[in-house]
Amino acid sequence: MNRSPDLPHNPDHNIIFPHISREEHPKRQVLLMRRSLQVIFKYKKMMFALFLGIFALIVLATYLIPPTYRAQSTIIVERHVETEKAVLLGIESQQVRDLKDWLIAEINILQSTPVLERVVTGLKLAEADDVSPTEKEQLHLQAIEDLRKGLLVENPRKSNVINLQIENSDPELASQILNEVVKNYQNYRNKVYSESNSYLFFQNQIKSAEKGLLDKKLELAAFKKQFGVVSPDEQVEIILRKLSEYEKSLTHTRTERIGKQARLEILRKSLGDGRLTNIPVLENTETPNRYMYWARIRIELLHLEMQRDSLLLKYTPEYKGVKNLTIQINTTKEKMYDEVNQILEEENGRVASLMAEESELRSSIAEIKNELKMFSEKEVTFTELSRQIENKSDIYSLLLNQRDEAGLSLAKGLHGIAVRVVSEAITPVSPVKPNKKLNLFLGFFLAIFVSLGTVLLKEYFDNSIDTPEKIERYIGLPVLATVVDCNVKSK
Template identity: 25%
Template sequence: MNRDLAVTNPEAWPIQPYVDPGAQQPEMGPTLDLRSVLHILREWRWLILATVAAGIALAVVYTVLTTPMYRASVILQVNPPTVEILDEESGDRSNDPAPWDFVATQVGLLSSRSLAERVAQDLNLANNPNVVDQESDPAQRLKSATDVVAGGLTVVPPDQGQLISFSYDSESPVLAAQVANGLAEGFINSNLQRRYESSAYARNFLERQIAKTRGDLEKSERQLVSYAQQQGIINTATDQGSSPLSTDANSPTGQSLGDTNRALSEATARRVAAEGAYRAAQNSGVTSTETASSQALRQSRAALEGEYQQKRTLMKPEHPEMVSLRSRIAELDRQVSRENSNVAAGRVNALRNDYQAAVAAENALRGRVSQLKGDVLNLRGRSIRYAILQRDVDTNRALYDALLQRYKEIGVAGGIGTAPVSIVDRADPPGAPFKPNLMLNLIVGLTLGFLAGLLAAIALEYLNDTIKDREDIRTKLGLACLGVVPKRPAKGDFVEDLRDPTSGVAEAYSTIAASLGFSTESGVPRVLLLTSSRPGEGKSSSALALAQNYSRRGQSVLLIDCDLRKPAFKSPSDDIGLTKLLTNHEPISGHISPTHFENLSLLASGPVPPNPADLLATGRFQAIVREASSLFDIVIIDAPPVIGLADAPLLAAMVKDVMFVIEAGKTRTSVAREAIGKLQAAGAHILGATLTKATGRHSAYGYGYGYGYGYGYGYGYGEKYGAVDKNRTSIALIPNQSDA
């Protein structure tokens, strides 16, 4: 057998982590997705069913033990106040809250303890033996009755609108309706009482303000009258609210000044007219027709002029009679002219006298106006203080009138307007209890039981974060799953299962053997090491099953038991075995024993040495592996567990190709990761992982370590490693040996 060894020169092996670039990186922690939830539901279905049954049972027990409760409901309508306190002309309205704020306030008042105490007093619940214990004092009974009323009240504020619904719960349907209606009536009465008290307080306040304002008004009026008497100010204005400075006609001096001004204006007009007539008379003189006394002379002249013209046709102007007529006419003209001159001079004198009289009257009135102006100005200066006092009087009078008006209207406002609260629906005694509700309790119990069971299952699942299936190996460890070995029946023999190619165990290991053929470029590794994170995971059984599977195919296989602390396979003699080979340089052929299986040989561990790790760390083991691979087609090494021991990492560093064995549902993810990390740090090439005992609980199968010194993993495992237990049972593979 001159085939190349799978194990290369040991001196060229660096002890460094091996990273498979094609391997999927493990997740940092457990994830919860739909697949995980379905897996949890399937794995922990009995726990979930038990919690659901417990929830339903508790719901039934709660329903049976719960005292029936009756609920009586009342619907109230609240109406925000809209009464106006002042008149519309002033524009001042009552400061009413917004409707929603008012409704929220009413909800708070309905839930108040004062209302509960009022209802307890109105209904005399303190003396009702069905409500409170009658052995305590009256004050304590009233307090207890108030607690009963407040404890059973439930107020539902409206989402919109102005309807408030509240209910009262009690063990008695009659008491429930009685208290609910009592709460509604007491709430309405308390609102009316608060409204009356508010109006009474406002009236008392206004009475005090009116009395004070009345005193201020009287005081200001006395000051005004006293000052007017001192200064001699007489105000004749009909409007008492007008200011004395608004017009000067309010005083006698002002009235006199006005009258004198009007008289002065008339005198000035008369003077102007007289002056015009006088100047016209001076300039134009007086015509004959303007004087009555010369009228007869003008008539005589006209008669003579007519006679002269008549005789002129008969006589010449030189005629004496004609000359006489002309003389008489000229004399009449002189008489008319003289008469007119006399009349004109008399008229001019008369007009001059009228003009002079008008000027004198005008000057007299003008002097009187100047005097009155000075008096008015003097009065105006003295009236400034009077005006100030008058304004005080007017202000106090207006304030007094407003307070009187408000006082009158506030009394009306306390008794009119829409009622703030009214009852829409009264409470009737309920015909059936609203609690307990069996169907609702069953639904709640079932839901809570299912949720509790699911949460407990998830907690147990992740508190016991173990490797359970192929997906866990890929996602949590980043390794390929070479195969899954099912749990074998409790009865029967493992070796017999391997002999039957149709058994589930044999089929599973055939699949693993086929997967190993694709794990490397050259096929099945010449030297393969099997290990696990902890004892009892089926590592030794897997080593035997794989060796038997390859030997059944006609390949020569050597199974080496490298667990020098607790061997898994029986040795025919303590004089042969791996321990002996590690301490000498004998050929391995003298220490190899045949087994029950054709083409399968066993190199047992031999006697337990005091220093297994030191023996395995020497170069002698490398030589043994090299010699064994030259004699057999396949060498399978059963190594100790990784956690707590240095043996497996030392062996993995020499062999390189490692198959990791995991017990389904038992090996924790953190423990497996730690073991894989140790192997990779030693430079091992982990081909993949095999999942054993893949159906729930399994029998104790494999090792029963009992070493004298312990290794605590921090995960709940505490194995003891030491001398081999004399009562320990090993797998018998040597012919003519009975199984223990």
């Protein structure tokens, strides 16, 4: 048995060197597998310790690392209707050609410092106590930069959809940040592209005009309810018709009263003159029975006077027959006088009644005229309120038209782009980091590979010759067999 000079010797093996090359060894793969198993079993304690240590570290790191939540939001950037018409009609549009360019511009606005600064300020992401103004400004700028780095903006290929993502240890804060980013992006881009504040001005003016119009309508409704004014023209016509009827009644009553007074004056004068048998006005009295009675008495009186005159032609006034007729004539005259007085009293009563009626009609006419005068004032107020309502309605309509024109100008000023939120960010429920199952799975295999690699590396750098492979590697000769050294006891 020969030994290689100047090489470490393993006392457990005596090696015999045949003259066979390495490539010609018939069981090389089997020997290599066996040698690998020998190395594993040789360093099994170290390998097991490394596996446990590495896997334990991975488990601890997985469960001790704070969870990270991811909030997501999606917005769509729509093109102006003119662009869509250009596409449908086959007309080449500059906006269509530059689809990617204006999407990049929108993404740049989305990630711009003013937008992120408003988010940081609004959510107080850079709040710190007991710091100097300089440090506070640095913290503010650092928070903006951290937000820019953490905000992930993606644009799927050949689409006008923008996906936003952000990760944070606080799930609610993550969703708030993303929603604030979208809101401030919309506000800031409107401010960037808007050339004037005319739209907001008209919007505020419309609110003021609408309030003024509503107030005037309520005032007119209260005025109608209080004074009963519905349609001034119709109500004035009714009042004038009523006034005309009362004035006609007054004229008729006054004419009748004047006629009766004239007849009464004639009647009194006739009584004063003693002309009881010739009173023509009695025919027009409203008491025909009395007039007929008076006419019958007058006929009787005339008959008696004719009889007396006939007797006076033959006899003297002292004649008994003449005296009797004279007495009857005087009695008849007294009856006629009494009857005329009664007619006079009744006619006086009718005149007084007509005068009272006339006075009442005059009072009613005065009230109607006063009502007409007051209604004229109400009509003026009603007309003024109606005119104010009409003017405010015209102003309101004008403001609406001008607002629409300003909105159209604003839309054109926004480069024909409308930003709509497809999906708002909601508070995530499950964390995206760490993925415990994946970490444990990968950690298990990583611990195996690291421990196995460490053992193999240690074996590779081991210079002691204790295997046939090392002999072949160092001296280039194949090994036929190995003989294990053993101590044999002598008998």
